[in-house]
Amino acid sequence: MTTAATDHEGSAAHPRFAEALREMGLPQVIGQVRRFPDAARTAPEAAAAIGCELSQICKSLIFAAWGSPLLEGGRELGGGVPVLVLMDGASRVDLERVRRELGAQQVTRAKADVVRETTGYAIGGVPPFGHRTTTRVLADRSLLAHDLVWAAAGTPYTVFPMEPETLIAHAGGILADVRERSA
Helix, strand or coil, rough: CCCCCCCCCCCCCHHHHHHHHHCCHHHHHHCCCCEECCCCCCCCHHHHHHHCHHHHHEEEEEEEEEEEEEEHCCEEEEEEEEEEEEEEECCCHHHHHHHHHHHCEEEECCCCHHHHHHHHCCCCCCCCCCCCCEEEEEEEEEHCCCCCCEEECCCCEEEEEEEEHHHHHHEEEEEEEEEEECC
């Protein structure tokens, strides 16, 4: 793993994410952020750059949900309420399972502008917490299969390690089974 340039405070993390870590009482994580020389926008690219199993990557994915009583009063962007799903890098999200978990009428992938508006980060660099807005968070149980997972630190060039239970707790996640099952 190569550590490259850092921001003016010595962190490779996105400045907004570094500030969120400080505010959450996690300043030690800032020093654990690693920066890739090349972007790693996908879970396979990140796993290869880190040298870990694909399932040790924690993907932070934003979806839009409609008609969920669990999301009543939620802010709607582009017609749906944003929902964050934390998923291991080797798995795909099952939209039907997310829909059922939320009691929603419909769930779709959020558009790039909704992701940026909701989180403050671009797709490929969305961290599991430290977002611009608060959303409902579903964390797939598959993340618990590892002692350590790696998640984006606000850019496609940066990641940080954390125990999955700790990561899910700081994200305000609810454990759920929302990954696609093998046929």
